[in-house]
Amino acid sequence: MIGWLVFFFGIFLAMLGYASYRSYRKNRTSDDFIFAGSNIGTILGFLTFSAALFSAFTFMGMPDFFRTHGVGAWIFLALSDALMVFFLIWFGYALRKRATIKGYKGVAGLIKSCYENSFAGYLVFASAFLFLIPYVSIQIRGISIFLDAAFPDMLPYWSWSAVLVFIMLIYSEIGGLKAIVYSDAIQGVIMLAVIWIIGLTCLSLAGGLEDGIAKVSASNQDLLSLPGPNGLFSSPFLIASAIAIVLIPVSQPQFTTRLVVMKSLKSVHRMAYAVGIFAILVILPTAFIGLYGAIEYPDANTADFLSQALLFDQAVPVAALAVVGLFAACLSTTNAQIFALGTELRSLLNGTDQANMRITKLSILAFSLIVLVFSTYMSDELVLLARVSFAGTSMIAPVVLGAVIFSQPPKALIGLSTVALIFFILSILGIVPDNYFGYPLDFLMYIILFVFTTIIMVSHKKKPKTTT
Numbered sequence: 001m002i003g004w005l006v007f008f009f010g011i012f013l014a015m016l017g018y019a020s021y022r023s024y025r026k027n028r029t030s031d032d033f034i035f036a037g038s039n040i041g042t043i044l045g046f047l048t049f050s051a052a053l054f055s056a057f058t059f060m061g062m063p064d065f066f067r068t069h070g071v072g073a074w075i076f077l078a079l080s081d082a083l084m085v086f087f088l089i090w091f092g093y094a095l096r097k098r099a100t101i102k103g104y105k106g107v108a109g110l111i112k113s114c115y116e117n118s119f120a121g122y123l124v125f126a127s128a129f130l131f132l133i134p135y136v137s138i139q140i141r142g143i144s145i146f147l148d149a150a151f152p153d154m155l156p157y158w159s160w161s162a163v164l165v166f167i168m169l170i171y172s173e174i175g176g177l178k179a180i181v182y183s184d185a186i187q188g189v190i191m192l193a194v195i196w197i198i199g200l201t202c203l204s205l206a207g208g209l210e211d212g213i214a215k216v217s218a219s220n221q222d223l224l225s226l227p228g229p230n231g232l233f234s235s236p237f238l239i240a241s242a243i244a245i246v247l248i249p250v251s252q253p254q255f256t257t258r259l260v261v262m263k264s265l266k267s268v269h270r271m272a273y274a275v276g277i278f279a280i281l282v283i284l285p286t287a288f289i290g291l292y293g294a295i296e297y298p299d300a301n302t303a304d305f306l307s308q309a310l311l312f313d314q315a316v317p318v319a320a321l322a323v324v325g326l327f328a329a330c331l332s333t334t335n336a337q338i339f340a341l342g343t344e345l346r347s348l349l350n351g352t353d354q355a356n357m358r359i360t361k362l363s364i365l366a367f368s369l370i371v372l373v374f375s376t377y378m379s380d381e382l383v384l385l386a387r388v389s390f391a392g393t394s395m396i397a398p399v400v401l402g403a404v405i406f407s408q409p410p411k412a413l414i415g416l417s418t419v420a421l422i423f424f425i426l427s428i429l430g431i432v433p434d435n436y437f438g439y440p441l442d443f444l445m446y447i448i449l450f451v452f453t454t455i456i457m458v459s460h461k462k463k464p465k466t467t468t
Helices: 002-023 030-038 042-053 056-069 072-102 107-115 118-150 157-205 209-219 235-246 253-260 265-296 302-312 316-347 353-377 382-394 397-405 412-428 441-462
Strands: none
Touching: 002 157, 002 316, 042 157, 042 253, 042 265, 042 316, 056 072, 056 265, 056 302, 056 316, 072 107, 072 235, 072 253, 072 265, 072 397, 107 118, 107 253, 107 316, 107 397, 118 157, 118 253, 118 316, 118 353, 118 382, 118 397, 118 412, 157 265, 157 302, 157 316, 157 353, 209 265, 235 382, 235 441, 253 316, 265 302, 302 316, 316 353, 382 412, 397 412, 397 441, 412 441
16 A cells, blocks of 8 residues: 555656646746736646635545435535536626726735725635635645544644645745646546546445445435435525535635636636536546445444545555545645635735735745644534535625626625625624524525625616716
């Protein structure tokens, strides 16, 4: 096992090193470092978008989600991702059009410029910071759970997280976004290949799809229907989840920026279709792994189930590939989101290019250390924690959509997004209830946000245009 790990990790790290070397330029500007020359093609574009979207929480969280909550997990993620693809086509066009007019340094900077209001920019940055830090920590927590369970005596628990963050910092600081895009492409291919190998193996061990479903039906019929054995997949939960996932390109800057740096609108559209296909391909084998877990390990905790299904029940080379695949998946999402936080901070700065570059690199280091500390306090509910992150960032969607749709967006959207974000944070802290009249808070808040955003936008559209 150790020999295979050294072999596969050696190849993976060599590929990362080559990507960093290819991406490095001595006399580059901060725009080159942050936006990779804004010349990303379709193939690299869809791989970097997909790798940032489907990460450790997909590789480990979704099998455990299927095992624990049943087939509704497919509706939760796969159907929502399909809806997001259609939204991407419109949003990519509108965003790129606005970015061409206003210039693009980052989402926060764009919002600040469109509203001519600094608070609007800081609101977007605050939302990203508050909810991406926990989301990145989920990825690190997930890989640490797996590696610590698989190799309990090799390294202290925190060392796995530290190694991952250190590698991410090295090549992102050297190569910038271009190095991250290349590493995403590497990770996307590795993750898709490994998860299918493991998924098909688990399906075979379960006796095939038909026999596997029959065994699950005999042991826990509720896993095969909604709302699932724990009652999680209610209609409000699934609708709210779908909205939060569809709005990811609007509210999470690592995805918004990737739409802008594509070389053309045609590339964006092709990328969107490819992401939809990738979503189905990457989620389907996680259902097979979850099906196997529901049969063989129905009462195991998360760490034991993952270590058994992804490692000990696999052939040795496949188990070694699984470790590398998981590490790569976690690394890709971690660097994409931490780098995005640095980009957002930089978009609000007014200093010289050299000073902005220095502050951006220091901020990436600071965010990485915060994530490293925060990851030790996360729970094992990877998918549900990811959903909270999606929902939290989506609270500022009205202010972003207003900036993209209108040349002079209504400032009332700033107040609406601020109130929504604060109220959602208060619910997480337990200061206000997270359930009203039997409905989850985020479901009700989406209804309220939709109504008020529509009223504000329609009223603004009817106002006579002002000229300067």
